[in-house]
Amino acid sequence: MEGMSAEQVPDAAPADPYCQDADPRTYPAGRLDEGRCSVQALVAGDSPIATAPPARRWLLVEQPGPWGRDALLQSRFDAEVAPRLAERARAAGLRIQMVRRPGERLSDSRGRWAVADVHAPWVRWSTRDQDADLLDVPLDGSVGIESDAPTFLVCTHGGHDACCAVRGRPLARTLAGDVWETSHLGGDRFAANVLVLPTGHLYGQVPEDGGGLVEAHGRGEVLLPGLRGRAGLTPPAQAAQQFARVELGLVGVADLPVTGARADEAAPDGSQRWTVTLTGPVGEVRVVLDSRLSGEARQLTCAALRPGRFRTWHPVSVTS
Structure with missing residues (x-):
């Protein structure tokens, strides 16, 4: 799986049955002009x-107040500690x-932090x-209270x-349960974006009412509309897993x-053609899918200096 960039954002042709509904009436919460990346994507x-990002292990650091573009280095977090923590996390x-x-x-801030492993899965x-x-604290998950x-x-x-602020903040105030605002998750054009831990499932274009996301995960299920993939897996594995879910009805x-x-x-x-194998309820599931670069270059974030191409994913077959 070498040579695939996490910054290459997969897409699908409008005729693809797995594509999102682009009806303007289904726009997520928040008023944005038509030049914004999330509006163009819809x-x-x-x-x-x-x-979804390829990261398997995550460090969550509670820090209320404003965040700059680099949320760790440009916030009220100790400026002398921040670069050292960044290096420590990178090494781990x-x-x-x-x-x-x-x-x-602000009154609810208690200096909380957590480590999560989306493969295990747990968050502590x-x-x-x-x-x-x-x-100095252990970052291997050996301390803390598991959620x-x-x-x-x-x-x-x-x-x-x-787009992340305008779409995300109303959603964060609406969702029930253990809800946090978070820094950049990637895929700004899919705002509002929600990462669910400990499983690592990432969603995009989530409507202000949550679209049933909290209820689905409360049942131990994923919600197929808006599912971007599962963190910790490579892009072809994410795509294959989702195509198989749709085909086999496994959520x-x-x-x-x-x-x-x-x-x-x-x-x-x-x-490029990929063959991905999965474990199904009665044996192996084999997914064949094609990936290719988009035919046109587009503005992938509001801050992008120039348009970029992105990788698209297309199912060929799902057999079990």
Whole structure:
């Protein structure tokens, strides 16, 4: 699976049955002009399939107040500790997410932090007295209290992209349960974006009422509309898993674990065929899918300096 960039955002042609509904009446919450990336993505009918980050392990750091473009380094977090924590997390293979309770509830801040592993899956919460404590505490999940309910991280990082703030903040205030605002999750054009821990399922274009997301995960199920993929898996594995879910009607959060993936040689135009194997309820499931670069370059974020191309995913067959 070498050579695939996490920044190459998969898409699907408007005729693809897995594509999102581009009806303007289904726009997520928030008023944005037509030039914004999330509006353009909806109008174009972009599919969010296979766009979850590849990170398996996550470090959540509670930090209320404003965040700049780099939420860790440009916030009220200790400026001397921040770069050292970033290096420590990088060495440990952890992706850092700054989090805060919706509505800037400063009085509710208790210096919480957590480590999550989406493969295990678990998320374990602790508290710190000062930011420097995070330079010494174990980051392997051996400390903390394990959460027994889904945690919902809603991207509201306006310092990174206006779409995330305008779409995400109303959603974060509406969702029930253990809900946090979080820093950049990627895929700004799919705002509002929600990461569900500990399983790592990422959703895009979530409506202000949540669209049944909380209820589905409360039942231990994924919600297929808006599902971008599962963090910790490669893009072809994410796409194959979702195509198989649609074909076989399997929506349990632990359904269809990936057991292998093989790619044919890439063609000169960047297209490539993948074969991904999954474990189904009665044996192996084999998914064949094609990936290729988009025919047109587009503005993938509101802050992008130039248009970019992105990778699209198309199911060929699902057999079991």
